[in-house]
Amino acid sequence: MEHRGLCQENCLVIQCPGFALKDTLECGQCFRWDQQEDGSFLGIAGNRLLRIRQQEDALYVYGCESADWEGVWADYFDFREDYTRFQKALSFDPVCCEAMKLAGGIHILRQDPWETLCSFIISQNNNIPRIKGIISRLCALLGDPLTEGCYSFPGPERLAALSVEDLAPLRAGFRAKYLLDAAQKVADGTVDFDAVRAASLEEGEQLLRQIHGVGPKVAQCVLLFGFHKMDAFPVDVWMKKVLSQFYPDGFPAAAKPYGGIAQQYLFHYARLTKLGQS
DNA sequence: TACCAGGGCCTTT
């Protein structure tokens, strides 16, 4: 299905029909990608850096061996999944159909659970530029240097040893104490990611909510974006608008197994069309 | 039950 090759600048070329890189990276699921002046996106996942851009149905990937694409990034971008099967499953619903016209190229990334947990603790009651700033300062303060001012995401053990005062440079406000509680509970095994992975959606939410500062919205985000549970269904203000306007009788049961990706389509659609603001 | 802290970015004025 994927056709690969090399372009003139010695980068990898990946065919990606139906995929939308920009929407995927800017739909609020990740916070460590930045669009460069040349239009490409520079991002960090784990200890790896990647620069990538999309032109029509092709991805141009820089700074990445072919083996790294196959072994790491193809999974990260969820290219092993066939998203047309989600779209077919949701096509019975006219609102989802409309949303998929605008946002159907979004993939759910396969991000690291710990990084995702921290990111969505930070995201609460917050806006995306500030979330990215706090995460960037967290990595610069405690992560391992990679290249050119880029840092890895610090592990829970490193964070667990610190105090709220130590995190003052992050300017995370009231969220700093939540980060420390998360780090302590993950580091000491109170919250076990393997158990979350094996658990049902409801059980997984309860396990994550042992952390002070993790409520239903953050927990569902972590289950969807960090554990790839495609039926997780985070409801924020945008989704509340969508649900009240288009689904007064509730979200259709037949769409629930795909609620996570449906939520992304609808969320992006609501924001693009500035639902309720006109 | 209702309300508000907390902080910074965004939009509107």
Added chain:
DNA sequence: AAAGGCCATGGT
């Protein structure tokens, strides 16, 4: 330039 809106959770 200034003011007001926004936001997820926990605490009162």
